[in-house]
Amino acid sequence: MSARLDAQLAFLLEADRLKQITRASYLADRSRHENSAEHSWHLTLFALVLADQAPEGVQIDRVIRMLILHDIVEIDAGDAPIHGAVDTEAMAAREQAAADRLFGLLPGDQTVEFRALWEEFEAAESPDAIFAKSLDRFQPPVLNLHSEGGSWPDYDVTEEQVRSRVGPKIARGAPGLWDWLSPKLTAWFGKE
């Protein structure tokens, strides 16, 4: 039992480093960039509060578990800004290696269980993962709209780019959230 706990604590301490992975997004008051640990917390709160936006059959507690874990690989692989230029294949390889090392710190049964949850999130094919992904795409534009465009001006992003990069993924998992967001994008970019 003690060896099991030692392994679990080694993982939990390594996970602490997610607090130092900086994202492209800003906090809502634009005082600084958001980190991936607090972003993960914010997303679990989005899932809890916006559960009634999930299609029937989605299990919110599984969505929350996925969101707790979804960015852990960034500890080794870094964050890939959605509007940045990223080599998708190289990034995927880095994330797989990160998942090997990080989930590998856990006891064997949990290595398998957590890795499977993360892979399910990444694949975005199950109803739970599709909803989780839609929240992960929905939260950054919400923050951006409240922080003078947040990361959009930094990357010279146009309304069309935002719509094409996040719209389909939000609308797929949470159509009500896209309906809410879409006119706000029009209004914000219209004022630019």
Add this chain to the structure above:
Amino acid sequence: MSARLDAQLAFLLEADRLKQITRASYLADRSRHENSAEHSWHLTLFALVLADQAPEGVQIDRVIRMLILHDIVEIDAGDAPIHGAVDTEAMAAREQAAADRLFGLLPGDQTVEFRALWEEFEAAESPDAIFAKSLDRFQPPVLNLHSEGGSWPDYDVTEEQVRSRVGPKIARGAPGLWDWLSPKLTAWFGKE
């Protein structure tokens, strides 16, 4: 439906401010203080990983929901360091007022639901809340042991004070975690 979403998003944006509430604890590498949003995320990960330390009957997904919400009131009330001098009654009053305002931003049914979860956590009487509290007491000494004592030297805390302030609460909800931590405290303070 749109008014409901507007209220939910107003709450989620206000919750963003938890990322700016600084705690006494440091990150594991002592590079800076931890904030309450990333601490909340870390605790949900502790709950997920250490679920097998929970007594029978504890529902981990309810524990996780409590931990997502447990520090929200700090947005208005601030963080009360466990080893700092705090007027407990005044702090409790500030936290009640904060809960009124913050959970009050949500649609009525969620105001009631989330407030009840937070009150359950605070009361620490149900098995789920007792386990959640034990994790909330367990994580800071774990970080401190890996960051040159973390907040202990800042507050001139002795081993006896740590034991009496966190020991009973950890042991009550998660005896296995206290058995794991206790000799590590002896070793760390012995080296001082």
